[in-house]
Amino acid sequence: MRSEVAHGLLQAVDCTAARDVPGVVGAWSAADLPDLPRVPYTLLAGLSTEDAVAGREWPALVKDRVRYPGEALAVVLGEDRYRAEDGAAEVTSTIDPLPAVVTPSAALDDCVRLFDGLSNIALRGESGEPIDPSVWQDAAAVVEARYRQQLLMPSPMECRTILAVPEGDRLTVWSGHQMPHRLRRELAALLGWPTDRIRVVVPDTGGAFGSKSAAFPEFVVVAHLAVKLGRPVRWIEDRLESMLVATRGRGQDQTVRLAADAEGRLLAYELTIDADIGAYPHLGAGLPMQTAWMATGAYTTPRVHATLRSVLTNTMVTYPYRGAGRPEAAIAIERTMDLLARRLGLDPIELRRRNFIPLDAFPYETPTGRRYDSGNYAAALDLALETLGYEKWRAEQARRREDPDALPLGIGVSCYVERSGGEPGGLHEFGSLEVHEDGTVTARCGAAPSGQGHETVFPALVAKALGIPEAQVRLVEGDTDEQPEGLGSFASRSAQVAGAMLQHAATLLIDEARTRAAELWDLPVDEVQWADGTVHAAHDGSAATSLGDLVKTTGPLRVEDRYAAGMAFPFGAHAAVTEVDPDLGTVNVLRLVAVDDCGVVLNPTMVHGQAFGSAVQGIGQALYEGMTFHDDGVPHLASGFLDYLLPTFTEIPPIDIRDTRTPSPTTPLGAKGAGESGCIGTPAAIVNAVADALRIADPDLLQMPLTPDSVWRAARASRHQEGVR
Structure with missing residues (x-):
């Protein structure tokens, strides 16, 4: 039984009527289970700290305060799912609502605190060194922009699952999970058992994308009740439940500043991140460091400085979602590169070529502390443009701009570098x-x-x-x-x-x-x-x-x-062609090319499938997906996937998947990660193409997802700005 409010003080939960429902085995609130463990947290090296979590316990069932919509108030156990749901419907609660904050900007001033006496800023971090003001003053061109990386739902085909079966003095747990040994350790710690008393089995699982790598509140409750009652207990998340309380991805407000000399050589890049980490800082607090570390992108920018604040909000927690911090970094730098190219009067392709890290510079130490193992960024971009037919599309764009009846056409590119394999200590x-x-x-x-x-x-x-x-x-x-x-x-x-x-x-x-x-x-x-x-x-x-x-x-x-193995840095170049109707705000992706380099390819069919699926999720971020909220902080999800749109077969454009192959010297196979490329490279390519079609000079006007309403408004605002100028 879940909270219908986003934020509030819990006064009472009454499970009495639920216990009287036929087929209900039991019903419990937090008060009925005083020994129910809290949700465990993991501190990853370099990504989070004890201070971020201290005083911010995540209860498996709400004890005194609701901090996100759908947070569990009580659990009802039935002989089958239907009786359990009947029982849950009989649980009543009293909650005194509090104001809710669902964006970092709303939460930053601490007017509404999620934890009494503690700031909503759970963690601060930085990479690189502060940039001397003279660099900005002396640069031939400086551009600034703000970007919103909207909250996304990973939306795997199969929602979360767990079955806990007591067998003598052992507990066997079946779960769709990405890290069975971590789940075993965490459950053992919660129960106070040695790990050999728990067996975790992960059968075929229908997708994860980062959203199934933790011991969630529901898992804690299921394991606790199975041991307490000595009987199997199962929870299978339904789709609406998943949309309400499964983990979120992305969620950053970014401010950027990029400087170049008169020839277009990059001088400095500054990235400021306010990250939405949800109601509890159990892993998401340090996740934005991935964005800060990868801020440099594919370029030889001599000075790069990234700072972040991880901010608590009244939303479900932010966890790794396919790409986990690297899409956010790529979108910020790649959109800004197009902005700088427009300011300098350069083709965006030429600007990128002038600033790529050259072949003879690898291994390359970035100003943010990453050591890129290998790369040939120009080759990936060249292949993407050749596959796309770049010059042909530029000619068609010029023709359309002379035809007042033709729909605007835009071309966008995005070059990315990502990190694969994990961080030191987990490789x-x-x-x-x-x-x-x-x-x-x-x-x-x-x-x-x-x-x-x-x-x-x-x-x-x-x-x-x-x-x-x-x-x-x-x-x-x-x-x-x-x-x-x-x-x-x-x-x-x-x-x-x-x-x-x-x-x-x-x-x-x-x-x-x-x-x-x-x-x-x-x-x-x-x-x-x-x-x-x-x-x-x-x-x-x-x-x-x-x-x-x-x-x-x-x-x-x-x-x-x-x-x-060693850390590796896959890379690639994605290119998109879009046709935009400024009067309707619709975006039609005519062509998408994804060139990715994951080093040595072990199985071309598998790599192609990973690249294609990831590109489709990148299209989703660019055009369709995004959490929206009512004024009280409750998300718009009453109609399920009619309120949260995913690209279907009908919306998927022609996608050309190509690859270059630059082996990694840090692993004996020469292979790099291949699964996250499309989520990293595709969104910025599409947004850049739409901005190119509409000739939008102010990036603030065009924030993802590019829904018809947002594109229509951006087109009107851009026309107004052009008229004023």
Whole structure:
């Protein structure tokens, strides 16, 4: 049973009537469960601090104060879902409403505090060094702008799920989750148990995009009740529930300033971020540091300074969402590059080319502390323009501008760099390879897939490394009993980190097989070779054995290890052509080209699918998606996806997916992350194309999502400004 208000003081919750509903097992408020643990939080290195969380406990059930709409006031357990919902409808509550703040700008002055005695600013951070005022004063051109990165819903195909089953002195938890080992640790800590008393199993999961990587309030309640009652307890989130209380993504107010000399060489870039982190700072507080660290983009700007304030608001918490801070950085710099090009009278393509980090500069240390491993940004942009037919579209644009009856046409580009694999301390994965007597190999991995294609890519990788047929390799993931340690699937790390771990394990397996064969044949190890799944004597090949026979002769063969890869920096260039009707405000994307570089491509089909799906989500951010709120802070979600629009098959334009391949030197496979590219590169390309079509010089007029109403208003305001000038 959830709060219908966004902010208020809880006076009472009455579950009496709910307990009398037939089929209801029990109903509880926070007062009825005094030993109910709080929601755990995670402090990621460099991303958050104890101070951000101190005094800001996230209760699994509201104790005294509602801080976001839909926050859970009570839980009702029924013999089935329908009886439980009937019971929840009978729970009553009394809440004294308080004013709600749903944007950082509204929350910054602390007039409405979410926690008494504590500021709404939970964390401050910066990257780079402050820029001397003389740089701005002496520059030939300085542009300034403000951007709003709207709150988004990750909207995976499958909502959140958890089933907790007590089995003797253990608890087995089934959940669609990105980090099963983290969930096991957190649940064990909440229950005061050792981790070996909990098993977490992640079956096939219908999408995540960052939204399934925590122990949520509902998970805490389910595990607690399962143990308390000694019976299985299950919660499956429905779609409206998910839209109300699942995690949010993005949510930043940005102010930028960019300076260049007369030839268009960048001199300085300043980015100020006020981030909406929701009602509780459990991970979102430090997430905007990703934006600050990646502020430099693809350019050799000598001075870059980014500052941030993470601000509490009366919304559900902000968590990583596909790209997690990097789309925000790319949109800010790429929109501003177009603004600067207009100020200097340069083609936006030429401005970018003049400022790209050159090939011979890698590895490149950015002013914000990142170390880019490798890149060829000009090659990606050239391929994008060639695929798009840039000159042809510029000619068509010129023709239309001479025709008063033609709809305006615009061309936009966006060049991006992102970080994949995770931050230091989280760039490792655990796994093992085990050979059976029939010659098959079981590969175990600490990852947990949610649609990335691990079951296709990882067995093929192991089979290639060992020189055996793919059919002989079986992959096991998402089970903490099968694989005791692991990190999971997030931050575009599957190929780069988990794949590298399996490659490493294959090397260990080959070494162990050669060692055993050498002992068996009484030969030095260096005289035993490996080829196509067999070991054989190097001198004449007379002694040879297959993997299966080796196990039959020498006993079980299993290798396991923890392997760490390096951080990598994928990049790309996206280009869009849009047709805009200024009288209706409609935007028609005629063409979208996405050129991405994820280093060595392990499976082209999988990479293509990841790029395409991510680009569609980027289109959603640019044109359709965004949380809106009533005056009382409750979101407009009464009609579900009629109130929160997602691009469907009908709205998806022709998308050309291309790639360049610049191997990463920091991982043995040379692979970089591929899953987040479209969310990072596509939005700015589309917005830049619309601004180009309407010749909008003031970026404040054009904020995402570019709904017909916002585009219509921007077109009218731009015409008015042109008329005044």
